[in-house]
Amino acid sequence: AQSVTQLDSHVSVSEGTPVLLRCNYSSSYSPSLFWYVQHPNKGLQLLLKYTSAATLVKGINGFEAEFKKSETSFHLTKPSAHMSDAAEYFCVVSDKDNRLAFGKGNQVVVIP
Amino acid sequence: DAGVTQSPTHLIKTRGQHVTLRCSPISGHKSVSWYQQVLGQGPQFIFQYYEKEERGRGNFPDRFSARQFPNYSSELNVNALLLGDSALYLCASSQEAPMNTEAFFGQGTRLTVV
Numbered sequence: 059a060q061s062v063t064q065l066d067s068h069v070s071v072s073e074g075t076p077v078l079l080r081c082n083y084s085s086s087y088s089p090s091l092f093w094y095v096q097h098p099n100k101g102l103q104l105l106l107k108y109t110s111a112a113t114l115v116k117g118i119n120g121f122e123a124e125f126k127k128s129e130t131s132f133h134l135t136k137p138s139a140h141m142s143d144a145a146e147y148f149c150v151v152s153d154k155d156n157r158l159a160f161g162k163g164n165q166v167v168v169i170p
Numbered sequence: 171d172a173g174v175t176q177s178p179t180h181l182i183k184t185r186g187q188h189v190t191l192r193c194s195p196i197s198g199h200k201s202v203s204w205y206q207q208v209l210g211q212g213p214q215f216i217f218q219y220y221e222k223e224e225r226g227r228g229n230f231p232d233r234f235s236a237r238q239f240p241n242y243s244s245e246l247n248v249n250a251l252l253l254g255d256s257a258l259y260l261c262a263s264s265q266e267a268p269m270n271t272e273a274f275f276g277q278g279t280r281l282t283v284v
Contacts, residue, residue, distance in 0.1 A: 104272055156203075156273070157226050158262075160205075160212030162211060163211070
């Protein structure tokens with residue numbers, strides 16, 4: 059079975075500083091990996107996805123993530139945090155039938 | 171184009187009651203999945219339907235059931251509600267047979283069981 063580990067349930071960053079959200083996955087085969095963002099009272103929105111193409115994946119709003127098979131990691135980064143980045147972020151692994159397994163999430167707070 | 175729509179957006183039920191949640195996928199999408207998101211946790215997979223057939227079921231009791239209609243809309247039913255069923259229920263649709271295609275999520279139905 060696929061699973062995802064997200065440490066640091068709450069992350070505080072200052073506006074304009076880098077954001078780093080860590081994700082490690084477990085999968086019995088080559089996984090598809092995603093990062094989703096959830097703003098308060100809004101649905102889940104896809105930030106980016108990795109599906110065995112380039113290991114460095116660029117997403118929306120300046121986010122990117124790097125797939126490292128040797129470390130079973132898929133960390134999410136952004137060079138400069140914006141106030142609008144305050145939200146909950148989920149790392150997700152997909153099984154072969156596209157059933158999604160979510161991590162517990164990172165609640166990001168951006169300090170002005 | 172309309173996204174994934176879910177109804178109702180909020181509802182309150184009493185323990186022991188039954189509830190039906192509804193989901194309309196994006197036009198052209200044939201796969202619908204349901205997820206339960208308890209406060210403070212990530213969503214958990216409940217069901218997946220494709221072309222009106224159940225393709226997968228998560229670790230949920232038999233009180234949970236679902237179906238998909240010929241127009242690809244879907245219903246999630248929960249019987250004998252428990253306080254622990256209080257959660258945000260999310261529906262996701264995707265375009266093709268489940269093969270790592272992007273899932274688009276609705277805004278969810280917030281269920282409160284009292």
